[in-house]
Amino acid sequence: MSQITTLALFRYGNWRRKVWALSQMGLATGRLKGTEGMRFLKLLGTGAEGFSTRPDWGVYGVLQVWDTEASAVAFFKNHPQFQRYLYNSEESLTIYMRPVKSKGKWNGINPFEPAVAPEPGNSALAVITRATIRKKYLRTFWKNVPDSQRPLKGIRGLIYTKGIGETPFVDMATFSLWSDEDAMKAYAYGTKAHSEVIRKTRELGWYKEELFARFQPYKIIGDWKDIPDLRAFRESLKRRGTGS
Incomplete structure (x- = not known):
């Protein structure tokens, strides 16, 4: 069995829960360290809509890499900390993904080992981009972000996107879920604003460390009001024979 990656998102309602x-x-x-079968862990805050510098105090995430799917299922079913997350949240979503391609490093390592081969017939794609921004470029980077994100509104094939990260302003990442690779590429390379940011990134060297990873999502559990077509998307994975 090849490794899998999971991203669990939780939404919290009143201020006590937040x-x-x-x-x-x-x-x-500390409570999650040593979890059987888990080889990588990141606890994540999130940004407001549009990959903003403003935090979303109501949404948090847990990103994990597992030796096997069975290890992930056992954790989600039995671990006390995950049960606390579920108990305190008003909504949760867990996405199971197979790594397809990963380039770069996250805290000095590349945690995502590509699967032997993606499951055939499943064109869905998830993308994580992560970077540590050099402090001298923080102002310039965040000045360019709004223009690069604007084309995402209404773009074909985008199921969901969210800014995620460990440290506000500096250690930032994005997670996006797409119907297929062509839709993702149309945004990444076919929109002028985003292409310009890519050019500036290469030219100026904004990042101290960066990583770009693609995944094949194959199972989604839970509900998320920010994804209007989630039920249809989840059912499409089942019809392709890769979800359960």
């Missing part, structure tokens, strides 16, 4: 969720960014790492 304060609890924020506290877990510091407390939960």
